Each structure stands twice: as C-alpha cells, then as structure tokens.
Amino acid sequence: MKAVKVLLLLSMVAGAVTLGAIHFRSKSKTTTSVSPAAAAQSKVDQRILRAQQLIERMPKQSGGYNQLASAYMQKARETGDFGFNQMADDTITRSLAVEPDNYDALKLRAKLQLTYHRFAEALETAHRAQRFRIDDHDVWGQITDALVELGDYPGAVKAAQKMVDLRPDSSAYARVSYLRSLHGDTNGAIQAMNAAVKAANPNDPEAIAWSRVQLGNELMNAGKLDTAEKQFDEALRIFPDHHLALQSKARARVAAGDLQGAVQIYEHERAKSPSADAAQALGDLYRLLGRGDAAKTEYAAFESLERENAALERSWRHMVNYWLDHDSNVEEALRLATREYESRKDIFTCDSLAWALFKNGRVAEAKKLIDEALRIGTKDARINYHAGVIFKTLNLRDKAAQHLQLGAAVNSSFDPVQEQTARKMLAELE
C-alpha cells in the first residue's frame, strides 16, 4: 500500500512537472489556440485523478492503471505534449506488471505504438492480444493500420475484412475507404467513406469532421472539386478550425485557382498552431506568388517544426521529400530514406527512396523503387509525377506520359510548385 502511494505521489509530481512544461511551451510559441479540446482539459484531469484513486483502492488490479494510461494518452492528444504518452507507456508497464498480459493494457500499448509509428512492434503487441481473443474488431483495426503502414497491403486487406465482418461501423468503413483509395479505386473509396460519414457518432463532432475531410479528399481525387469543397465546409461548420479540414479546404482553393484564398487559410492556421504542413504549403504558395522572403521564412519554420515531428514520429519522410524537392541535402536525404526503407516498405516510403536515388543520379535503382511504389496502382499525384520523371529520364516515353497524366488528373492533392513542372514535362512529351 505504501509503495503504491509513493508511486501515486510520484506520478502526480510528474504530472505537475509536465503541466509546467506545457505552460512553458505555450509561452514559447507565438500564439496558442483554445481549441474545443482545451475546454475539455479539466475532464481529462478528472479522469486522471479518478484513475489514481482507483489505483490506490485496487493496486493489484490492472483496471486503474489502464484508466490512467488511457487518460494520459487523451491528455497527450489534447495538449500535443508527448510527455504524457511516455507517462502512459510507463503506466501500461505497471499494469502489465500487476496483471501480466492483461487484455486492455495490450490494446492500449498497441495503440500507443501506432501513435509512435512503431508499426512492427504494434503488430506484435496486437498479435499477442489476439492470443486471448481473436474476435476483437478493434484489434483487427490496429492490425490493419500497422500492416498498411508497413506496406503489407494483402495482409491489411484481410485484416480490414475481418474487422468489417466482425462489426461493420464507421471506423471499419473508413479503413475500407482508405484501402480502396490506395488500390486506385477512387469511386469505391468515396462509397465507403460515405458509409463512414453516415455511421459516424453524432455526439462526436471531431469524428464527423474527420470523416467528411477524408470523403472530400477522395472527391478531389475524382476531380469533383465543388462537392469536395462542400465536405470541407461542412467539416468546418461542425468542428471549426479542424486542422485537416483547413488544409483540405486550402488545397481545394488552390485547385480552383484561388491562391490568395488558400494563403489566407494557411496563414490563419499558422497563427493558431505550429503546423509544419501549413508552413510548407504556405512557403510553396508564397514562392508561386513571387514573395520569396516570406517563402524563406515559412520554409525555415517548416524545417524546425518538422525536425520535432520527425523525432516524435520516427519518420524523416516529410523532411526527406522537402529536401529533395528543394535540391538540398540530397545525400543526407538518401541516407535517411534508405534507413526508413529498411523498416517499412509502404508505397510512400518506396516513393521517397526512389526520388532520393533519382536525385543522387542512381536512376536504374530509382526505377526499381518507383515500380515498388506503383505496385498497387495508387492514384497519388506525387508518386505518379516521380514515376513520370524517372521513366522519362530512362526514355520510357509512353510510361512517362501515362504517369504524368495520371498525376495531373489527381493534382489537387499535390503541391502547386511541382505541378507546374509536371505539366511542362508532359507538354514536352506530347
């Protein structure tokens, strides 16, 4: 009993320290937003307290630890402070110590590993959970996510099918939609995402907004800009300033030729939160609009923010892609892309490595990797653009034209700077 109290005290102290850290962080940023989640902070703090009380009463049972871990994870998401995820991880370890292999702790650990992009470990944990229960819809969802990120698409399709068959719901439909999209079935992806939107929890505005953004993105890929933008507007009505909705809305504005409108949206987002994605997009737009100095500032902001992200997400892909697109650090980019490819073979990792090889003059190897990136027929603008360039260099003119055209057809998810290059190249081929 005493030991537990000490432990509790320690965790409370740790909590206070981390809260202090948040405070400090907030001050160090130019602006902080009060998101709907911020208002909910007291709720999650209550949950933390309640869980600590439960641990005190029932220290030999895993329930309290699992609640505490879960509350810490929520806190991490609401504050963006990953320190809470570390505390969650420690708490899960304690839960597994009092009740080895308890099911809820395994599920939480797999979820945390997915958040940390430890996909292989997440897969292993989920499989361990399945030794106790094979028919859990949620665990099949975790396995789907891990396999998608690792690039095992046939395995992911099987896992997602299992998830759907056990319990069709919004989260299962959403995974079906993404897998269809990855396999080049845009209309099918739209259908499934429509089902996900309809089945979304009406009490969870964020879930509805998230689903509508995904639906809108697929509609953009199908070239249906107007209906797509309606989805983003609806998402923003339901969940104002949803960051994914803002970014998609801005891309829709770019696709409609309204660069100024897109700039306004990104500037709004940048003022609210330290978003690397928004900084990069804004840099691109400033560059297009001839505002070189402003672009430089945003690119610098992107680099510093993305370094933080890369460390947290254990993935340098965005940074690698940025360097390659800007013809800087290409050797370092190749080194990091190669390292990432050792741990996962998803099409986006293959694409990054292909592009890095190309930029380092290793065109034959680049072709091998871009073929891997194209292996499930994904209609992704960036991959198809890279394929077009690589094939053109190898004088595979038909294939080059085919992929450049495909890329142009789904340009809306692509960045506007490279889109111009792609169109020029396509014109040369024709």
Add this chain to the structure above:
Amino acid sequence: MRRPLVRGIALTFLLSALALLLTLSPAPTRSLASSHREAPLIVADPLADNTDTYAFRSTEPGRTGFVTLIANWIPFEEPSGGPHFYKFDDTVLYEIYVDNTGDGVEDIAYQFRFKTRFTNPDSILGMAAPNQALAGTGGIEPLITSLNDPDYNEPQTYSVTRIDRRNGGRGVVIAQGLVTPPNNIGERTTPNYETALGQPAVYPLPNGGRVFAGQRDEGFYIDVGGAFDTLKLKSIGATGGVDSTAGFNVNTIAIEVPIQELTRTGTVPTGPTAPDAVIGVWAISSRQKISVLRSDFFNDDDQDPLTLGPFQQVSRLGSPLVNELIIPLKLKDRFNASTPANDSQFAQFVTNPQLAQLLSAVFGITVPAAPRNDLVAIFATGIPVNAVTGPNYTTFLSDGRPHEMMRLNVEIPPSASPSRLGLLGGDVAGFPNGRRVFDDVVDISLRAVAGGTPFTPATNISPNNTLGDGVANNDVPFLTRFPYLGTPQSGNSTLGAPHQHHTVDALPALP
C-alpha cells in the same frame, strides 16, 4: 464497450471502458505531419446502439387486447443537438424480435427501415430550414408546425415489415411512407411539440395496432453515485438520489400489436398459465458488411452500384442491464453479435455474476452462493409457476437452455395500482414480467443480484432487499397513452427552467 456510458461502466466499476472509448476516439491534435492517416480506432456507434427494450400489455384506455413493444436507440442525445440533430440511421436495419417457442430464435420480427429526404438539399441548416421564407410564403425563421411542413427540411420516413417464421420467413410490408417527427428543437422552431408533431406521428396499422418512431425523453433513470457511493450510503431507500440520465433524449421505435399476433398459437391464450402465454422480446440493430476491395471498379461512373453486403448484427438488448451488469466487458462485442439461441456460452456469467461479488465487497453484505439459479430464472429461462409467485404467475419460456430475452406473460392484465418495483413491489404486471416504461429496473436488478428477492429467502433481508439508487422517478412525466415515453427535452426551452442534466463527467469519484 458500446453500452451507454453511465450504465455500462459506472455500474460495474469498469471505468476503463470509458477511458478506452475516450482515448481511442479521435480528438483534435496539434497538427503533426499527416503521413500516418490515423482513422478513429474505437468509436462509439450510438446510431446502432440499443439502450432499452420495453414490453407490456397496453395500459391506455380501450387497448386491453394489445401489447406494446418499445425499443430505444442512440444514448445521451443532447437536446440542443445541432448541427446534426438525431435521426435514425438510414443505413441501419432496426428490428424488434419475438420468440414464442422458447428456443431463442425469433418467430416474429418487425423490421424498420428509414429514409431521409431533403426538402431543400441546398440548405446547410439541417433539420429545419426557412424554406417557406425562400419561397416567399413564410417568415424568416424556420417554423415546423406539422409533419408535412415545408420548413421540416429533413423529414425521415420509414417502413414497417413484419416477418413470421410460420410463413417461411417471408416479409410483409405492413406500413410505409410514415414520417418521423423532427427533434424537439425548441419553442420557436417546433412549438407545441407533443400536440403538433409527437402525437400526429402515431400511425394506425392495418392489424388495429399503432406505430411511432422518433425522439423521446430518456425514460431510464439511475443515480450512479447513489447506487454505489459507499461513503454516504444514500442509496438505501427510494429518495435522495440524482437522476444521472435526466435531460437527455433517445430515439424510440414503439409498436402496438394485438396479442394474438405474437403468440405461438396465433390466438389469445386462455390464461396466464396457458402454454402460449409467455413471449420473449429483444431488439437488435444491424449494419451492412462491405467487401474491402471491389473486383471491378474500372468504370468511372459515380453511379457505381453500392457494394454493401449482407447485414451483420451489431447490437442486442432484451432484459435491462444484462449487457451492463452481467456480461464482461471483453465479451460485449460477442454478446452484441449473438442471438439468444446461443446464450449457453454466457451462462457462467449469470450463475456467478461479478457484480454480486462487488456488491458484497462494497456494502459488506452476504450474497447467495453460486450457482445463482434465481438469476438464471429471472434473466435466462423465465420464472416457473411456484409457491413464491403464486399459481397464476409465470414468465417461463425455454426449451431447457438459457436464452436472455425480455419475457412477458401476455395474459397478466395491467395492474390497477402499479408499483415501480414490479414483482418485488407485489405488482405482477411489471418487471421482470415484461417491462413498463416506469419500472425501476435499477433498484429491482440491484436487489435481484444481491439476492434480496423472495427466490432466495436467506438473503431477502435488509439491506439486500432495500438496495437502490435513490431515484424512483424519471425527470419527465411518462405519457398515459401510446407511445408512453415522455415528450423529448426541448433543445431551446423558453418556458420554465432550462433543462439540466448530469453528464458522464459529473460522476462522483469512485468508491
């Protein structure tokens, strides 16, 4: 996992479910790079989530030959529900099942399919829109005064199909094109709600019965803290509690049918001990499966046929609180996908419920030893005719195996002086003989699990037989007429005090 939070979790002290639910549902994040598309992992599915099932002999004057079946979905509807409000899900199959042979397989099914149309699809305002103003025929604010009002922008219609296994399971559409009322948006938008919109949505059926589908006040009442606060023990007794579900609405499907439409013989039974007098009732909802990859998607026509597959049951509810009190958390998905025919797999949780041990630990009381055949009778086989309940009382309906259903003896007439405690209050017309809207199923179930009933005389003592949550009434009056559940809470009340409710966050600290 997917049970209404207050009940499923607080009642069993398994707050980890809530924690998981909240943690794993999507939440706004500081925007990390979006390379890893994090779909919601575990989400609640309230549109397909059964919350309560009721079955009782109709008590409205002039309806003596009828049984009313009610099933609720969508827990914790905020009355000020915008921007979406709460409709049934057009893609969910909602059903009420009746077993009249005791094998746990439905013999009669009532299916409800919904379809939303948009009066003005361009409006972004949702359920109510100033369509009359746009047409130059009305005021600037949307005003819904009837079910066919043009300002009712998203009227949802539904059909009722009856399936009778004796007819080879062929479905017969007994009603279609019926309109659900809008949500009770507020005095300005939906004035005189019950008279103008609620009652007109009660439709007659060709069999002489009636049907209603739409929003109602949440009639289930419970004080989570009162039931379990060991420090104050305010829970022992009928008062002093706080209705934790007050101020919320639900979506209700209510259907009233002649007794003979439900019985094994197709006739009105000769008396309460006749072999065809007891029926078993439960409600389910199902969603369509979908094939992850489509084999043929090369046409770019967006009129592609929908590739949704067969229905899969995702939720089930018969007797109240069984899903919350009896079934362990990790088996909830399996229970929700299962049928009463296969309930033997859950029998161990009835014969030795975890809640009994918890009650014993929390209140320091002695509970009956396992196996709990008293609970098996109440929840899984029905109560046989015996000395305790009297020669004319039985809810027994079983082929010898356990089947969890809400059992109703259709030949026990409505009580002249009903008790919220049903059988425990000497009122044989109430729970566990079916369930009326006002039955205090929390107090009854707590006492039953603690052994405070006549079926276990040794433990039928105080405090076992006085356990309760201190709430004896719903916050809103029930109707004395079909569909019995009260008028939904107004989303923007200008009359009287604003609605108040105690959310999940108002839960007291755990004992």
